[in-house]
Amino acid sequence: xxxxxxxxxxxxxxxxxxxxxxxxxxxxxxxxxxxxxxxxxxxxxxxxxxxxxxxxxxxxxxxxxxxxxxxxxxxxxxxxxxxxxxxxxxxxxxxxxxxxxxxxxxxxxxxxxxxxxxxxxxxxxxxxxxxxxxxxxxxxxxxxxxxxxxxxxxxxxxxxxxxxxxxxxxxxxxxxxxxxxxxxxxxxxxxxxxxxxxxxxxxxxxxxxxxxxxxxxxxxxxxxxxxxxxxxxxxxxxxxxxxxxxxxxxxxxxxxxxxxxxxxxxxxxxxxxxxxxxxxxxxxxxxxxxxxxxxxxxxxxxxxxxxxxxxxxxxxxxxxxxxxxxxxxxxxxxxxxxxxxx
Amino acid sequence: xxxxxxxxxxxxxxxxxxxxxxxxxxxxxxxxxxxxxxxxxxxxxxxxxxxxxxxxxxxxxxxxxxxxxxxxxxxxxxxxxxxxxxxxxxxxxxxxxxxxxxxxxxxxxxxxxxxxxxxxxxxxxxxxx
Numbered sequence: 001x002x003x004x005x006x007x008x009x010x011x012x013x014x015x016x017x018x019x020x021x022x023x024x025x026x027x028x029x030x031x032x033x034x035x036x037x038x039x040x041x042x043x044x045x046x047x048x049x050x051x052x053x054x055x056x057x058x059x060x061x062x063x064x065x066x067x068x069x070x071x072x073x074x075x076x077x078x079x080x081x082x083x084x085x086x087x088x089x090x091x092x093x094x095x096x097x098x099x100x101x102x103x104x105x106x107x108x109x110x111x112x113x114x115x116x117x118x119x120x121x122x123x124x125x126x127x128x129x130x131x132x133x134x135x136x137x138x139x140x141x142x143x144x145x146x147x148x149x150x151x152x153x154x155x156x157x158x159x160x161x162x163x164x165x166x167x168x169x170x171x172x173x174x175x176x177x178x179x180x181x182x183x184x185x186x187x188x189x190x191x192x193x194x195x196x197x198x199x200x201x202x203x204x205x206x207x208x209x210x211x212x213x214x215x216x217x218x219x220x221x222x223x224x225x226x227x228x229x230x231x232x233x234x235x236x237x238x239x240x241x242x243x244x245x246x247x248x249x250x251x252x253x254x255x256x257x258x259x260x261x262x263x264x265x266x267x268x269x270x271x272x273x274x275x276x277x278x279x280x281x282x283x284x285x286x287x288x289x290x291x292x293x294x295x296x297x298x299x300x301x302x303x304x305x306x307x308x309x310x311x312x313x314x315x316x317x318x319x320x321x322x323x324x325x326x327x328x329x330x331x332x333x334x335x336x337x338x339x340x341x342x
Numbered sequence: 343x344x345x346x347x348x349x350x351x352x353x354x355x356x357x358x359x360x361x362x363x364x365x366x367x368x369x370x371x372x373x374x375x376x377x378x379x380x381x382x383x384x385x386x387x388x389x390x391x392x393x394x395x396x397x398x399x400x401x402x403x404x405x406x407x408x409x410x411x412x413x414x415x416x417x418x419x420x421x422x423x424x425x426x427x428x429x430x431x432x433x434x435x436x437x438x439x440x441x442x443x444x445x446x447x448x449x450x451x452x453x454x455x456x457x458x459x460x461x462x463x464x465x466x467x468x469x470x471x
Contacts, residue, residue: 123434
């Protein structure tokens with residue numbers, strides 16, 4: 001609501017002007033009667049007339065001003081009342097907003113607590129199942145026929161996916177709460193990349209995907225200020241996506257290099273690509289491209305969201321280039337910061 | 343690895359989940375390692391007092407006294423302070439890992455992220471040192 005703040009001012013200059021005119025008129029009339037008509041009665045009439053004119057005007061003027069002042073006072077009172085009302089409404093709204101914020105924060109914490117507890121409680125039985133399948137696949141336990149082996153391997157893969165999903169949810173809960181801790185220190189990045197590659201080799205072999213890996217030798221390669229676990233998560237996620245969304249017989253290139261004070265990692269695949277219209281949503285939470293859902297029904301859409309958050313926290317950048325049905329290329333750069341090669 | 347050397351060192355598994363404890367025991371036995379199992383801290387204490395232990399695999403969520411409290415106790419006791427302890431838990435946040443390591447554990451394993459084979463490998467690696 002907009003408050004009328006203008007007030008009507010008393011026309012002082014106008015008042016003085018009218019006084020002057022009135023006196024001047026009185027003097028002229030007086031002079032006229034004095035010098036041309038002379039008689040005393042006429043003089044008295046002229047004085048009376050001049051006085052009537054003067055006092056009449058005064059009466060008229062003050063009545064008008066009093067009325068105006070009264071109106072202005074009423075307007076000001078109303079404005080003050082309106083202002084008070086607005087202030088009261090603002091205070092009330094602020095209280096309501098604070099209460100709503102507090103409630104939201106409580107709900108958010110309850111949600112995060114629930115996710116953490118649920119994650120722990122789910123992990124325990126899943127670990128039991130995972131370890132059972134692992135024991136069954138162990139040659140020391142006894143031979144399995146190929147069908148049995150395949151069934152158990154698929155079961156194990158499903159369990160591992162579920163555990164990964166729980167971990168993703170936990171990570172996102174931590175990110176949302178601002179609780180994801182980063183332990184950034186100067187350390188080698190290359191072993192993390194190699195470990196991530198090892199993690200996808202089996203799946204890539206199964207899909208007959210060719211891997212072209214160029215990771216330099218450790219010697220002479222600069223150490224980088226990173227959180228090792230988080231950076232491994234970045235490589236693992238990007239490589240895992242590349243394998244998931246590259247058709248059988250495709251190709252994945254992964255190389256790491258040093259470039260202008262930064263470490264640059266490029267992950268390129270010949271996969272299904274990302275539709276142009278959806279590229280801008282790629283790093284948003286729970287987003288999965290339409291064509292990705294068609295290829296891989298499992299997935300939470302949390303991986304790239306986490307990757308982006310982690311890279312941001314390292315002061316790095318992640319760029320994506322993709323052509324639908326031809327492939328996708330992710331370029332990750334992380335500054336070396338103060339770290340230099342020994 | 344020298345099996346005779348490992349036979350001289352007993353692995354104490356403190357794990358309240360009997361099934362997971364048995365899977366671990368089975369895997370350790372395949373490597374000719376001596377195993378003792380406890381499902382709570384009281385039993386673990388008795389085992390440590392009665393025989394030499396080479397390494398402890400310790401869960402955190404246990405009935406009664408929790409694993410972290412027991413770890414602190416172990417590190418304050420001259421008889422047990424030098425026994426290496428690996429925490430094996432499904433609590434996996436960085437806070438929990440840091441806390442376990444700060445209390446003196448030499449490693450922290452999130453059970454869901456590993457397998458009995460990998461745990462055995464880690465333990466034998468430490469015992470060989």
